[in-house]
Amino acid sequence: xxxxxxxxxxxxxxxxxxxxxxxxxxxxxxxxxxxxxxxxxxxxxxxxxxxxxxxxxxxxxxxxxxxxxxxxxxxxxxxxxxxxxxxxxxxxxxxxxxxxxxxxxxxxxxxxxxxxxxxxxxxxxxxxxxxxxxxxxxxxxxxxxxxxxxxxxxxxxxxxxxxxxxxxxxxxxxxxxxxxxxxxxxxxxxxxxxxxxxxxxxxxxxxxxxxxxxxxxxx
Numbered sequence: 001x002x003x004x005x006x007x008x009x010x011x012x013x014x015x016x017x018x019x020x021x022x023x024x025x026x027x028x029x030x031x032x033x034x035x036x037x038x039x040x041x042x043x044x045x046x047x048x049x050x051x052x053x054x055x056x057x058x059x060x061x062x063x064x065x066x067x068x069x070x071x072x073x074x075x076x077x078x079x080x081x082x083x084x085x086x087x088x089x090x091x092x093x094x095x096x097x098x099x100x101x102x103x104x105x106x107x108x109x110x111x112x113x114x115x116x117x118x119x120x121x122x123x124x125x126x127x128x129x130x131x132x133x134x135x136x137x138x139x140x141x142x143x144x145x146x147x148x149x150x151x152x153x154x155x156x157x158x159x160x161x162x163x164x165x166x167x168x169x170x171x172x173x174x175x176x177x178x179x180x181x182x183x184x185x186x187x188x189x190x191x192x193x194x195x196x197x198x199x200x201x202x203x204x205x206x207x208x209x210x211x212x213x214x215x216x217x218x219x
Contacts, residue, residue, distance in 0.1 A: 007058035048148030
């Protein structure tokens with residue numbers, strides 16, 4: 001089955017203007033904080049990883065019709081159904097009807113502040129030397145891939161310059177597919193706006209993209 005992302009909207013037209021919201025305006029309905037809490041609590045069980053959850057969100061067929069937290073809730077529902085943690089009859093009844101599925105970990109309420117403060121670092125020991133150095137010209141891969149990826153579509157096949165080397169980090173592409181962390185070197189690549197958007201881009205515009213080594217080739 002072909003992987004189709006509905007979330008890679010950068011540089012695409014037809015979605016209307018971006019309307020900034022007030023800083024700190026986090027929720028728009030009473031149920032939204034509960035969805036955030038549910039998603040964090042289930043993620044903490046270790047039943048899936050963050051990249052798998054992102055992949056599930058961005059492939060929802062009705063992605064464009066859903067609000068931000070509706071997307072989170074729909075993806076959580078699918079992840080749980082895939083793992084026999086949630087059933088259709090429970091959704092209809094709006095209550096639990098089956099014995100709970102075992103989980104590796106449970107996030108207790110009293111542990112939430114410490115867990116959130118700690119975060120989930122993604123840096124890992126490097127198994128190879130970095131291929132690229134600061135100041136080197138690189139080109140992003142041109143081809144589309146049939147799986148989750150963090151390389152935005154507008155940056156495919158574009159010429160940029162390495163601005164920073166971040167070390168080796170969990171590779172989202174394989175992690176989302178259940179193929180392991182396969183840590184790869186991660187770089188900040190800077191692109192001239194006109195390289196991305198053409199002559200209509202504002203002069204002096206620069207765009208930075210964090211890109212793993214498999215996304216890049218020497219220019």
